[in-house]
Amino acid sequence: MNIAKRTFDAVIVGAGGAGLRAALQLSEAGLRTAVLSKVFPTRSHTVAAQGGVAASLGNSTEDHWHWHMYDTVKGSDWLGDQDAIEFMVRKANEVVIELEHYGMPFDRTDSGKIYQRPFGGHSMNYGKAPVMRSCAAADRTGHAMLHALYQRNVRANTQFFVEWMALDLLRDAGGNVLGVVALELETGEVSIFHARATVFATGGSGRIFYSSTNAFTNTGDGLGMAARAGIPLEDMEFWQFHPTGVAGAGVLITEGVRGEGGILRNHDGERFMERYAPNLKDLASRDVVSRSMVTEINEGRGCGPDKDHVMLDITHLSPDVIMKRLPGIREISIRFAGVDPIKAPIPVVPTAHYQMGGIPTNYKGQVVAPRDGNPSTPVPGFYAAGECACASVHGANRLGTNSLLDLLVFGKSAGESVVADFKAGNLALHPLPADAADRALARLARLESQRDGNAVSDVRLAMQRTMQKHAGVFRFKDLLKEGVTRILEVAESARTTYINDKSRVWNTARQEALELDNQIEVAKAAMISAEARKESRGAHVRDDAPDTPEHPNGRNDQDWLKHTLWFGADNHLEYKPVCLKPMSGDAEPIALAKRTY
Amino acid sequence: MSKRTVKFKIYRYDPDKDAAPYMQDISVELDPADKKLLDAMVRLKAKDDSLSFRRSCREGVCGSDAININGKNGLACLTDVDDLKQPVVLRPLPGLPVIRDLIVDMTQFFKQYHSIKPYLINDDPPPERERLQSPEEREELNGLYECILCACCSTACPSFWWNPDKFVGPSGLLNAYRFIADTRDQAVNERLDNLEDPYRLFRCHTIMSCVDVCPKSLNPTRAIGKIKDLMVRRAV
Numbered sequence: 001m002n003i004a005k006r007t008f009d010a011v012i013v014g015a016g017g018a019g020l021r022a023a024l025q026l027s028e029a030g031l032r033t034a035v036l037s038k039v040f041p042t043r044s045h046t047v048a049a050q051g052g053v054a055a056s057l058g059n060s061t062e063d064h065w066h067w068h069m070y071d072t073v074k075g076s077d078w079l080g081d082q083d084a085i086e087f088m089v090r091k092a093n094e095v096v097i098e099l100e101h102y103g104m105p106f107d108r109t110d111s112g113k114i115y116q117r118p119f120g121g122h123s124m125n126y127g128k129a130p131v132m133r134s135c136a137a138a139d140r141t142g143h144a145m146l147h148a149l150y151q152r153n154v155r156a157n158t159q160f161f162v163e164w165m166a167l168d169l170l171r172d173a174g175g176n177v178l179g180v181v182a183l184e185l186e187t188g189e190v191s192i193f194h195a196r197a198t199v200f201a202t203g204g205s206g207r208i209f210y211s212s213t214n215a216f217t218n219t220g221d222g223l224g225m226a227a228r229a230g231i232p233l234e235d236m237e238f239w240q241f242h243p244t245g246v247a248g249a250g251v252l253i254t255e256g257v258r259g260e261g262g263i264l265r266n267h268d269g270e271r272f273m274e275r276y277a278p279n280l281k282d283l284a285s286r287d288v289v290s291r292s293m294v295t296e297i298n299e300g301r302g303c304g305p306d307k308d309h310v311m312l313d314i315t316h317l318s319p320d321v322i323m324k325r326l327p328g329i330r331e332i333s334i335r336f337a338g339v340d341p342i343k344a345p346i347p348v349v350p351t352a353h354y355q356m357g358g359i360p361t362n363y364k365g366q367v368v369a370p371r372d373g374n375p376s377t378p379v380p381g382f383y384a385a386g387e388c389a390c391a392s393v394h395g396a397n398r399l400g401t402n403s404l405l406d407l408l409v410f411g412k413s414a415g416e417s418v419v420a421d422f423k424a425g426n427l428a429l430h431p432l433p434a435d436a437a438d439r440a441l442a443r444l445a446r447l448e449s450q451r452d453g454n455a456v457s458d459v460r461l462a463m464q465r466t467m468q469k470h471a472g473v474f475r476f477k478d479l480l481k482e483g484v485t486r487i488l489e490v491a492e493s494a495r496t497t498y499i500n501d502k503s504r505v506w507n508t509a510r511q512e513a514l515e516l517d518n519q520i521e522v523a524k525a526a527m528i529s530a531e532a533r534k535e536s537r538g539a540h541v542r543d544d545a546p547d548t549p550e551h552p553n554g555r556n557d558q559d560w561l562k563h564t565l566w567f568g569a570d571n572h573l574e575y576k577p578v579c580l581k582p583m584s585g586d587a588e589p590i591a592l593a594k595r596t597y
Numbered sequence: 598m599s600k601r602t603v604k605f606k607i608y609r610y611d612p613d614k615d616a617a618p619y620m621q622d623i624s625v626e627l628d629p630a631d632k633k634l635l636d637a638m639v640r641l642k643a644k645d646d647s648l649s650f651r652r653s654c655r656e657g658v659c660g661s662d663a664i665n666i667n668g669k670n671g672l673a674c675l676t677d678v679d680d681l682k683q684p685v686v687l688r689p690l691p692g693l694p695v696i697r698d699l700i701v702d703m704t705q706f707f708k709q710y711h712s713i714k715p716y717l718i719n720d721d722p723p724p725e726r727e728r729l730q731s732p733e734e735r736e737e738l739n740g741l742y743e744c745i746l747c748a749c750c751s752t753a754c755p756s757f758w759w760n761p762d763k764f765v766g767p768s769g770l771l772n773a774y775r776f777i778a779d780t781r782d783q784a785v786n787e788r789l790d791n792l793e794d795p796y797r798l799f800r801c802h803t804i805m806s807c808v809d810v811c812p813k814s815l816n817p818t819r820a821i822g823k824i825k826d827l828m829v830r831r832a833v
Contacts, residue, residue: 103717112729
């Protein structure tokens with residue numbers, strides 16, 4: 001095995017919000033840490049988050065973490081684990097205040113505190129009225145947060161390996177995680193990063209869909225690597241379609257627009273959300289709003305010549321508010337929709353946005369998998385946080401602003417777990433088996449020698465079209481079934497992708513082929529898990545599980561109040577129970593109920 | 598917009614096989630939905646997978662796809678392809694070493710960014726809650742914190758071309774002022790000392806190319822002017 005080897009206490013893969021937050025814990029604790037990122041850290045997709053990060057600071061309206069917990073559990077359609085949710089909402093104030101201390105340029109209230117705005121699904125007093133919980137830096141919160149976290153890591157002297165792409169996770173026969181094999185994009189050099197602890201913070205994979213708010217780089221690398229290494233993926237049937245992607249372009253328009261007073265209108269100019277969510281209206285949770293929009297469009301009340309979108313209207317807001325609180329949205333709207341939202345409404349359509357599922361973890365950020373009868377046994381040496389992980393705090397539907405909170409809380413907690421495990425002497429540097437890098441090297445060798453076959457862009461397009469058609473906002477029994485057959489065919493065709501470019505230097509063709517392998521794992525997990533779940537819950541709504549008195553909203557708690565686990569080796573599924581008990585005695589369990597807004 | 602064919606002239610160089618850089622003539626048919634230059638580049642790449650460039654968010658916030666477009670630096674994802682004169686000439690950002698095709702080595706750029714200590718310095722024990730800042734004080738950071746580190750400005754600056762190792766450059770200086778202007782930061786003097794040098798700050802000759810090219814409509818020249826003012830005020 002002629003391959004370079006580097007040894008660290010810990011290796012973190014991904015330098016978005018979660019990876020950078022974890023890195024801070026490790027750097028400040030003095031662990032020898034390598035942070036790998038396939039893009040320069042501030043290019044990570046956290047940068048694109050707009051509307052804010054949730055914390056019950058109560059700066060503008062009364063608020064309480066109990067209310068935030070209730071909203072999150074309800075938003076998750078009761079699929080979220082209540083221990084992890086309690087952990088997250090109770091940590092919210094701490095991690096947001098820390099960020100402010102790191103220098104994050106939050107907007108301010110007149111009294112100088114962090115500015116907070118209303119957001120979808122967030123309420124006061126257990127669903128009674130909207131609450132101002134989203135801590136925001138204009139509509140550039142993710143950008144401000146990612147830069148602040150990167151800057152703090154510069155101060156902490158974190159060691160980055162920038163523009164290195166991790167290829168595969170290393171495990172030994174006992175299941176211990178030993179690090180990763182990674183490729184330096186500039187030189188084509190392949191190296192083993194051998195470590196006591198491996199933290200995945202590789203983000204989401206919304207690019208498996210044809211129309212997505214996600215960056216090109218969101219290709220589910222961590223999920224692909226985990227799946228190939230025998231780690232199951234949890235709840236991958238649950239995908240969030242953000243209500244307001246710019247029609248045609250897919251670029252995100254934050255829910256903060258509706259938080260500031262924006263209204264969705266159909267062809268008749270009607271504020272249709274009043275019919276679907278009489279209480280929270282346009283600020284109902286995202287799955288509800290997206291389905292309402294698609295229903296309007298399907299019933300012929302869409303806008304434009306093809307009646308294929310609806311309008312997001314903020315023309316009634318004062319230009320000052322728009323310029324001050326939503327300047328980035330105005331810029332996006334002018335550039336990608338060709339309209340100035342001060343003067344005309346923005347054409348929007350639900351767009352694939354966020355993966356609720358991921359690599360299964362507990363609230364400590366430890367990756368867990370079934371072993372010896374326990375479905376949630378920690379995998380030694382393996383941690384994950386952020387969108388690639390499933391703690392599970394978002395369950396079947398995530399609330400806006402809970403993703404930035406997730407990556408702060410669980411990035412930090414994964415980092416703290418690594419440090420604690422390291423200090424307790426629980427993290428051995430297990431020897432590398434002789435064949436440790438073979439899987440990654442074989443993938444590279446195949447691409448090198450493959451002379452014909454399927455173009456990467458063709459296979460990717462087939463995957464994206466399949467996901468879009470068969471696993472969209474509304475799901476249909478027959479389409480799902482056909483979707484499984486189809487995605488397995490696409491997966492088969494991905495085994496013989498070929499690239500013309502054989503250069504060692506910055507070979508983006510090779511990178512895209514390797515990324516496609518990861519996307520295919522995610523797409524299979526999503527389609528197969530979705531086909532199998534015979535109920536409607538949160539973002540997963542199917543025609544054969546309608547709203548009935550026995551199963552309100554089509555949700556079937558008796559048979560389906562459980563997490564899906566998909567295994568990549570043979571596509572089989574297992575299930576594990578949802579944690580319905582908060583972690584402390586300070587909170588009552590949020591009892592199952594029908595979800596209405 | 599309907600289907601149409603767009604002609605390109607693209608700087609190509611793969612050190613693994615090319616003895617020298619060359620300009621490639623290539624054209625591509627665009628779909629009606631392809632509006633931005635980046636859409637066209639993705640189509641070009643499907644045609645010739647060896648064409649190499651960075652890209653990520655495709656909405657102008659990550660700063661990956663800065664290149665030189667018909668002689669002017671900009672982001673491919675924010676540039677309307679139909680507004681460009683053909684053949685559209687694409688080159689890597691000027692003034693930085695080329696790694697391959699449109700990908701430049703940004704080490705020097707980030708070195709300058711890191712040299713200004715781009716992080717809040719405040720050694721007081723952190724309070725239990727947020728440090729307070731009035732909306733007016735916070736407003737001072739507008740036009741500064743939005744920098745996406747794309748390097749359009751610094752690589753459009755003749756002073757940076759001549760002295761990339763000594764002159765901080767417009768992006769780095771804009772970021773330096775972002776911390777100087779932050780009421781929570783306690784290191785104004787240290788930051789000014791760090792720039793008190795014939796090159797680091799004073800190589801800016803207000804040519805204003807930076808302002809002209811910034812895809813986020815920021816104004817590094819104004820930020821640099823404010824730092825110079827503080828220097829002068831400190832001296833008297």
